[in-house]
Amino acid sequence: MERFDPRHVFRAQLREIEAALARSLEGIEDPILARAMAHYPSAGGKRLRPLLSMLAAEAVGGKGADALPLGVAVELIHNFTLVHDDVMDEDETRRGLPTVHVTFGLPVAILAGDALFARAFEVLATTPARDPHALRRLFALVSGAIRTVAEGQQLDLLFEDKRTIPERAYFEMIDKKTSALYVAAAQGGAIAAGATPRQEAALRDYARGMGLGFQIWDDCLGLIADPRALGKPVGSDIRNGKKTLIALHALRTLRGAGRRTFLRAFGNPRASRRELDEAIAVVKAGGSLAHAEGQARHHIARAKGSLRPLRPSVARRRLEQLADFMVTRDR
Amino acid sequence: MERFDPRHVFRAQLREIEAALARSLEGIEDPILARAMAHYPSAGGKRLRPLLSMLAAEAVGGKGADALPLGVAVELIHNFTLVHDDVMDEDETRRGLPTVHVTFGLPVAILAGDALFARAFEVLATTPARDPHALRRLFALVSGAIRTVAEGQQLDLLFEDKRTIPERAYFEMIDKKTSALYVAAAQGGAIAAGATPRQEAALRDYARGMGLGFQIWDDCLGLIADPRALGKPVGSDIRNGKKTLIALHALRTLRGAGRRTFLRAFGNPRASRRELDEAIAVVKAGGSLAHAEGQARHHIARAKGSLRPLRPSVARRRLEQLADFMVTRDR
Numbered sequence: 001m002e003r004f005d006p007r008h009v010f011r012a013q014l015r016e017i018e019a020a021l022a023r024s025l026e027g028i029e030d031p032i033l034a035r036a037m038a039h040y041p042s043a044g045g046k047r048l049r050p051l052l053s054m055l056a057a058e059a060v061g062g063k064g065a066d067a068l069p070l071g072v073a074v075e076l077i078h079n080f081t082l083v084h085d086d087v088m089d090e091d092e093t094r095r096g097l098p099t100v101h102v103t104f105g106l107p108v109a110i111l112a113g114d115a116l117f118a119r120a121f122e123v124l125a126t127t128p129a130r131d132p133h134a135l136r137r138l139f140a141l142v143s144g145a146i147r148t149v150a151e152g153q154q155l156d157l158l159f160e161d162k163r164t165i166p167e168r169a170y171f172e173m174i175d176k177k178t179s180a181l182y183v184a185a186a187q188g189g190a191i192a193a194g195a196t197p198r199q200e201a202a203l204r205d206y207a208r209g210m211g212l213g214f215q216i217w218d219d220c221l222g223l224i225a226d227p228r229a230l231g232k233p234v235g236s237d238i239r240n241g242k243k244t245l246i247a248l249h250a251l252r253t254l255r256g257a258g259r260r261t262f263l264r265a266f267g268n269p270r271a272s273r274r275e276l277d278e279a280i281a282v283v284k285a286g287g288s289l290a291h292a293e294g295q296a297r298h299h300i301a302r303a304k305g306s307l308r309p310l311r312p313s314v315a316r317r318r319l320e321q322l323a324d325f326m327v328t329r330d331r
Numbered sequence: 332m333e334r335f336d337p338r339h340v341f342r343a344q345l346r347e348i349e350a351a352l353a354r355s356l357e358g359i360e361d362p363i364l365a366r367a368m369a370h371y372p373s374a375g376g377k378r379l380r381p382l383l384s385m386l387a388a389e390a391v392g393g394k395g396a397d398a399l400p401l402g403v404a405v406e407l408i409h410n411f412t413l414v415h416d417d418v419m420d421e422d423e424t425r426r427g428l429p430t431v432h433v434t435f436g437l438p439v440a441i442l443a444g445d446a447l448f449a450r451a452f453e454v455l456a457t458t459p460a461r462d463p464h465a466l467r468r469l470f471a472l473v474s475g476a477i478r479t480v481a482e483g484q485q486l487d488l489l490f491e492d493k494r495t496i497p498e499r500a501y502f503e504m505i506d507k508k509t510s511a512l513y514v515a516a517a518q519g520g521a522i523a524a525g526a527t528p529r530q531e532a533a534l535r536d537y538a539r540g541m542g543l544g545f546q547i548w549d550d551c552l553g554l555i556a557d558p559r560a561l562g563k564p565v566g567s568d569i570r571n572g573k574k575t576l577i578a579l580h581a582l583r584t585l586r587g588a589g590r591r592t593f594l595r596a597f598g599n600p601r602a603s604r605r606e607l608d609e610a611i612a613v614v615k616a617g618g619s620l621a622h623a624e625g626q627a628r629h630h631i632a633r634a635k636g637s638l639r640p641l642r643p644s645v646a647r648r649r650l651e652q653l654a655d656f657m658v659t660r661d662r
Contacts (some may be wrong), residue, residue, distance in 0.1 A: 028478075033485040084445060088438035107419035107488055110441065114415060115481035117448060121474030125467055132463025136456050139470055143452030147359075150446040154364040157438055 004321050004328075010051055013064060017050045020072045024123050028115065036104040036112035037119070040079045043097055048214075049074045049181060051322065053189035056203045058315035059307075062193020066128060070138060070192050073124040074185045077142070080116035081149055081181075083109055088153070095231035117146070127192055134191050141191065145184035152176025159243045164251045170243060171212065179211025186210075202309045206319065209303030214326045216296035219244035221331065223280055223289060229331035235276040238283075241267025245295060249288035258282045296327045335652050335659075341382055344395060348381045351403045355454050359446070367435040367443035368450070371410045374428055379545075380405045380512060382653065384520035387534045389646035390638070393524020397459060401469060401523050404455040405516045408473070411447035412480055412512075414440055419484070426562035448477070458523055465522050472522065476515035483507025490574045495582045501574060502543065510542025517541075533640045537650065540634030545657045547627035550575035552662065554611055554620060560662035566607040569614075572598025576626060580619035589613045627658045 007014065021041055028034035050071030054064035085091075086099040087109050093099060101109035124142060129135040155173040159165050186207035190200045221230060222237045223246065237244055250262050265271040265279035283289055303323045310316050338345065352372055359365035381402030385395035416422075417430040418440050424430060432440035455473060460466045486504040490496050517538035521531045552561060553568045554577065568575055581593050596602040596610035614620055634654045641647050 028482065030482055030485045030489070032489075033482060084441050088441055108485070110415050110419055111481045111484055111488075114444075114448070115478050117445070118474050118478035118481060121452060121470060122478065125471040125474065132466065135463065135470075136466055139452060139466075140456040143449050143456065147446050147449035147453065150442045150449065151359065151361055151364060154361045154439070154442055157442075158361070158363075 004325050006046065006048075006051065006322065006325060009318065009321070013051060013054050014047060016065075016068060017047050017054075017071060017075075020068055021047075021050075021075060024072050024076060024119060032104065032108060033112060033115060036083075036100055036108050037116050039097075039100050039103060039112070040082055040094070041075070043095065045075075047071075047075060048322070049078055049185040052182065052185040052207065052210075052319075053192070055315050055319050055322070056186040056189030056207075057193035059203070059310050059313060059319055060190050060193050060195035060199040061311075062195070067189035067192040069123050069125075069127045070142070070188045071185060073120040073142060074181055074188070076116050076120035076123065077146055077184075078181055080113045080120070081153075083113040083116065085153065087113075088157070093231065097231075129192060131194060134194065137191050138188055141188050142184050145180040148176045148180040152178070152180065160241070162243075164248060165243055167245065167248055170245055170248055174212060174215040175208065178215040179208045182207040182211035182214070198309050202306050205306035206303045206323070209299040209306060210323050210326055213296045213298075213300035213303060213323070216245050216292050216299070217327045217329070219246055220289060220292050220296065221329075223283065225330055233276075235265070235280050238262075238265050238279050239267075239269060239271050239276060245292040246283055246288045249291045250283050250286060253288065254282065254286055258286055293327075300324065300327050335656050337377065337379075337382065337653065337656060340649065340652070344382060344385050345378060347396075347399060348378050348385075348402060348406075351399055352378075352381075352406060355403050355407060355450060363435065363439060364443060364446060367414075367431055367439050368447050370428075370431050370434065370443070371413055371425070372406070374426065376406075378402075378406060379653070380409055380516040383513065383516040383538065383541075383650075384523070386646050386650050386653070387517040387520030387538075388524035390534070390641050390644060390650055391521050391524050391526035391530040392642075392644075393526070398520035398523040400454050400456075400458045401473070401519045402516060404451040404473060405512055405519070407447050407451035407454065408477055408515075409512055411444045411451070412477075412484075414444040414447065416484065418444075419488070424562065428562075460523055462525060465525065468522055469519055472519050473515050476511040479507045479511040483509070483511065491572070493574075495579060496574055498576065498579055501576055501579055505543060505546040506539065509546040510539045513538040513542035513545070529640055533637050536637035537634045537654070540630040540637060541654050541657060544627045544629075544631035544634060544654070547576050547623050547630070548658045548660070550577055551620060551623050551627065552660075554614065556661055564607075566596070566611050569593075569596050569610050570598075570600060570602050570607060576623040577614055577619045580622045581614050581617060584619065585613065585617055589617055624658075631655065631658050 025038045025041060028037060053067040053071030053074065057067035058064050083100045086094060087101045087106060091099050092102050100112055127135060127138060152173050156177060183204050187200055187204040190203045223235060227234050254262050261282045262279045265275045300323045304320050307316055307319055356369045356372060359368060384398040384402030388398035389395050414431045417425060418432045418437060422430055423433050431443055458466060458469060483504050487508060514535050518531055518535040521534045554566060558565050585593050592613045593610045596606045631654050635651045638647055638650055
C-alpha cells in the first residue's frame, strides 16, 4: 500500500495555509517580539489543525476557505501553548530548535505567547461567516477550548507530583490538553461552513478521538521513533517521569526485576543511557507499549466511525486517511 | 467642593459589575487554577474599565447592560496582564498581596493568566449585540487591544536597558500598554450600544487621553501617595530605575549636585531610604513632578474635550467626572 503523505495529498491546502499563517504574523512593530512570535510557526509543522478546519468545512458541503481564518487561528493558539508550555516545563529545545524563552528570555516568551493568542482572535474575527450566530459560536468554541487546554495543563502539572494516576485521569487530561484544540478546529470548521447540528456533532466526535489517538501515539513515538525525527532522545519521557499511558500501564503491571528496572529510570534525571534502554526493553516486553498502541488505534477507529453520518465525499475520505495517518506517522 | 467618589456615585453599576465578574470566574474545575485566576479579581479594584464600558454605552443612548459582558471581559484581561506582568517583573507583592506566582508558583501563574484571557473571550461572546457586524468589530477591537498591550510591554522591557528614552517613546509605550485597554472598554461600549462612527470616535479619543492621564498620574502617586494606599514603598519606581515621565524629566533637566543625588538612587536596588527620600526631594524641587502632573491634567482635559460631540447626558457628565477623578485620586 502506498504511504499516505499529507504533505503531498494536501499540497494545495498547505500552500494556502502557509501563506495565511505568514500573513497573520505580519504587522508586529517590535522586531524582537515579531521574531519571538514567529519562532515556532516559521520552523514548520504538519499544520494538522488548519487542515482539519478546511476539510471539516468541505466535508459538510462548504468551502475550505471559509474555515481558513479559523484554521490559522487554531494554529497560532497551538503555537502559543507550545511557547508557554516550554516556559513552564523549562524545556530548552523543541524539535532540535532552542525554545523561545531560551532564545529571547522569559519575559519576551510570555509576551510572545500572549501576543500569538491575541493575534489568533484578530484572525478569527475575519471569518467570512454569513450567519452572525455562527461567528458568536466560533468565538465561544475557540475561547472555551483555550480555557480547557489551560485546565488540562493544570492537571498535567498536578500529576507530576503523584506516584501514579488512574488511566481515567490520564484520558481526562489529554482530552482537555490535546483534543480540545482539535475539536475547536474541526467542529469550528463545520460551524464556519454552516453545518447542521448532526454534522457538527460528527466532526466534534471525530476530532476528539483523533486528538486522543494523536496524543497516545505521540507518547509511543517517544519510545520507538528515530531520535532525529523526534528532536529529543528516545525515552526522555521515562527519564522525566511523565505519566504517559505507557508509563501508567508499566506502573500498574510490572513486577519483580522488570519493575525495578523500570523504576530505576522512571523520573530519574540521572538515569544513564543504558538504564533508559533497559527500561524501554522492559516496557516493550511487558506489553505496555502494545497496550498504548492498541488504545491509540481504538480511538482512531472510533474517530473514523464518527464520520458515518456525513455524506461520502472526497473530504470525508481525506479525514479518514488523516485519522489513520495519526497512528502510522513516524514523527 | 464635594469629593467625587466613584464607589458612591456608581454604587448600582458596581454591584452589577461585581456580580457579573464573580460569575465569570465560576466553572473552573481545578480548585488551584480557580483560586489563582480569582486571586486579583476577588481582591477588589476600582473596576474603572467596566464602568467605562457601561457609561460609554449609556452616553451614546444605549443601555449599560449591553456593554456589561465587554466590561467584564476587559476587566479579566486587565487582571490577566497583571498576573503575567508580575511574573515578568518578578514582583512579589501587588497592593500588599503576595503575587500569583509567589502564591501558586510560576507555571500556575502562567496558566491562570492564559485562562483569564480565554475566559474573557468566552464572556465577550455573550454580548447581546443586535448587529452581527458589531460583534465582529468588538472581537477585533478587544483582541487587537491585547496584542497592542503586549507590544507596549515589550517596549517597556526594551526601555529597561536604556539610560534614558525620549518622551515621545514613553508616550508611545503607555499609549499601547495602558490606553489600549481603556480604548477597548470605551469604544467597545459604544459599539455594543450601536453608536454612530462619530460617537465611537469621541469615546475612543476620550479613553486614550484618560489612559494617558491615568498612567502618568499613577507614576506621580508613586512619589506622593500614602504608601499604605499604594501597597508599595514611596519611590520604588526610582529605585527600580523605571522610565516614568518624572524620571525622564529629571534625567533631562537635573544638573550638578541634584543630578548626582538623583542618580545615586535611580535604578539602584541598594539605595537607602534616606537616599531615596533625597532623590524624591530633588525631583520635586526640580519641577519634574510638576511637569508630570501638568501632563496628566493636560491629557485629562483633552479627554473631556473629546466628549463634546456627544449629546449632553448624565452619562456624559459622569464620564467627565471620571476623567477628573483620574488625576485627583490618591490611590
